Amino acid sequence: LQLEALELVGFKSFAGKTRVVFPERITAIIGPNGCGKSNLFDAIGWVLGEQSARSLRGQKMDEFIFGGTKKRKRSGLAEVKLHLKRTGEEPLFLSGVELDSEEVEISRRLYRSGESHYFVNQRRCRLMDVQRFLEDSGLGYAGYAMIAQGKIDSFLTAKPLDRRQIIEEAA
Amino acid sequence: LQLEALELVGFKSFAGKTRVVFPERITAIIGPNGCGKSNLFDAIGWVLGEQSARSLRGQKMDEFIFGGTKKRKRSGLAEVKLHLKRTGEEPLFLSGVELDSEEVEISRRLYRSGESHYFVNQRRCRLMDVQRFLEDSGLGYAGYAMIAQGKIDSFLTAKPLDRRQIIEEAA
Amino acid sequence: SRALFSEAFEAVNLNFKEVFQKLFGGGDCGMRLLDEEEILECGIDLYAQPPGKRLQNVMLLSGGEKALTVFALLIAIFMFRPSGFCVLDEVDAPLDDANVRRFGTLVEEMSNQTQFIIVTHNKRTMEMARALHGVTMEEPGVSKVISAQI
Amino acid sequence: SRALFSEAFEAVNLNFKEVFQKLFGGGDCGMRLLDEEEILECGIDLYAQPPGKRLQNVMLLSGGEKALTVFALLIAIFMFRPSGFCVLDEVDAPLDDANVRRFGTLVEEMSNQTQFIIVTHNKRTMEMARALHGVTMEEPGVSKVISAQI
Numbered sequence A, B: 001l002q003l004e005a006l007e008l009v010g011f012k013s014f015a016g017k018t019r020v021v022f023p024e025r026i027t028a029i030i031g032p033n034g035c036g037k038s039n040l041f042d043a044i045g046w047v048l049g050e051q052s053a054r055s056l057r058g059q060k061m062d063e064f065i066f067g068g069t070k071k072r073k074r075s076g077l078a079e080v081k082l083h084l085k086r087t088g089e090e091p092l093f094l095s096g097v098e099l100d101s102e103e104v105e106i107s108r109r110l111y112r113s114g115e116s117h118y119f120v121n122q123r124r125c126r127l128m129d130v131q132r133f134l135e136d137s138g139l140g141y142a143g144y145a146m147i148a149q150g151k152i153d154s155f156l157t158a159k160p161l162d163r164r165q166i167i168e169e170a171a
Numbered sequence C, D: 001s002r003a004l005f006s007e008a009f010e011a012v013n014l015n016f017k018e019v020f021q022k023l024f025g026g027g028d029c030g031m032r033l034l035d036e037e038e039i040l041e042c043g044i045d046l047y048a049q050p051p052g053k054r055l056q057n058v059m060l061l062s063g064g065e066k067a068l069t070v071f072a073l074l075i076a077i078f079m080f081r082p083s084g085f086c087v088l089d090e091v092d093a094p095l096d097d098a099n100v101r102r103f104g105t106l107v108e109e110m111s112n113q114t115q116f117i118i119v120t121h122n123k124r125t126m127e128m129a130r131a132l133h134g135v136t137m138e139e140p141g142v143s144k145v146i147s148a149q150i
């Protein structure tokens, strides 16, 4: 599976509808301090079911929903959609049903109530279905594919026993 | 007191006699990763009696003495000299004796045996005399004047109670 | 003692706000005592509001914003206990061009009273220096200094 | 289980050395188990030797050397459990020009098999990208994306 585009609305500092495409092998995300680059990083991890990305930065549910500014009301929900394209020939299954489209769309929604919805190709499913699907399609290890700002520093300051965890999980 | 020059030999990666001058208000230290810039930073703190600068990076005494390479034998001692110039009119005292020179030279030597020697204007004295002298001449707070690589990150990850210590010590 | 700590706390907080506003071009910030009753025992949290944003715990800011905020605090403490010189090791690493520029302006302003020695990889910061020392390791494991003055 | 862990450990260690040597232009490195008897319970230490230097615990290396070494390990783990894409957030921040260049070469080499999304402030890293997305906050507190393709 390869990434094609990311769409988000109401997610962290991305109040309005935003679309980011990934048509190339190497894409750079640039901009000044505090403009939202790491928030985009978080969106990718979040829609892929990563719960722990930068969880140091506030553990509440609404850390992820746009919190409003003086000029804009806060959002009622955060939604991220990731568009992917199949690169291989092997069949992909979601909850036992084979997917025949070349395009795959994974969505995650979070309401202020705390309610979470997950979708694969617009079909509602549970988080564990999404995670199962991602594992089968070779994206199950998104955790190792994402190196967050500060991850290198925290690995260095981690105790040797905590460092081992990273290898253990991969094993 | 203002800094005029730093001389070092056998200190960390500075095996040979090295002299660095500070004739201007703003001096930059540049160079590739691992070339020794932070070691120069450490030398300034070390000669001023700072014991804790980057003490995470190995607590043994000979962390400070050049450890040798394939081509060069390790050093038997580390020596750092800091040349300062008086800027004010007030008298400066060292162990009760008034210093009348405009130039002040502070030295620190560490032998592999673990023995440490301290000198102010080439007069041997104890660490506490140097520290007392520095306090009297307005250099007693070198700890606050030096922001080490990684100090900002460790302050951020420190618990609130550890952060308070930094204010407490200044009070 | 309580009085000494309060005095230091208030003085540093004033400096903190002043320096923060110069580095961010506005905004607000402050240290907060976690327990107003036990000021000799409680921890300290930092709150910051870059221009246009809401006041929040510094931990919720971006990587560069956090670094610049803590740098402002450390300079605030230095101003409370000054010593004629200040040595900085790569404090500008996570900053964007605008923040590096404001950092440079602050250093130039403070350099009338304070001598600065700054370790940096940043071209803009190097431009502000009037003397440059290049450190090299041509012979592996052995550092040498090549000095240049401008 | 013991066998699974050993297998992962050895495989990652091989990748670690390979990637480290590409990023440093030589040298050596490895993870070490702190207790050979209790491999399911013990901690892990990292050892590294940039070209020409002695093998030592990674904690004794310089700021940039440490960061590059840990990055090599995290990439080594990714290679053991690959996923077709890789997202990096400012991993090049503490690196000098030569190291940024070798980092870029590694990314270009890996990009045949792996799609990269890289958050960066570094001009050289930006040059390697074939699509650039600029994130801005013209309206304070609200992020927008301006896309450009090369």
Ligand SMILES: Nc1ncnc2c1ncn2[C@@H]1O[C@H](COP(=O)(O)OP(=O)(O)OP(=O)(O)O)[C@@H](O)[C@H]1O
Residues within 6 Å of the ligand: A011, A012, A013, A031, A032, A033, A034, A035, A036, A037, A038, A039, A040, A062, A063, A064, A065, A066, A067, A068, A149, C053, C060, C061, C062, C063, C064, C065, D141
């Ligand atoms: N739920 C939310 N609602 C509104 N704004 C938010 C929310 N979560 C985070 N933010 C804001 O997003 C900004 C941080 O963005 P981010 O960490 O992505 O910056 P960045 O571009 O990575 O910067 P740097 O280059 O410094 O790392 C902060 O100003 C923060 O207040």
Ligand SMILES: Nc1ncnc2c1ncn2[C@@H]1O[C@H](COP(=O)(O)OP(=O)(O)OP(=O)(O)O)[C@@H](O)[C@H]1O
Residues within 6 Å of the ligand: B011, B012, B013, B031, B032, B033, B034, B035, B036, B037, B038, B039, B040, B062, B063, B064, B065, B066, B067, B068, B149, C141, D053, D060, D061, D062, D063, D064, D065
């Ligand atoms: N006692 C010692 N003897 C010999 N070499 C030493 C000693 N202590 C430290 N070193 C070496 O000094 C080097 C680190 O230097 P330093 O931390 O000053 O680099 P730096 O220029 O600050 O790099 P960076 O830009 O990555 O921060 C390391 O290679 C380390 O092995």
Ligand SMILES: [Mg+2]
Residues within 6 Å of the ligand: A037, A038, A039, A149, C062, C063, C064, D089
């Ligand atoms: Mg960031």
Ligand SMILES: [Mg+2]
Residues within 6 Å of the ligand: B037, B038, B039, B149, D062, D063, D064
């Ligand atoms: Mg350094």
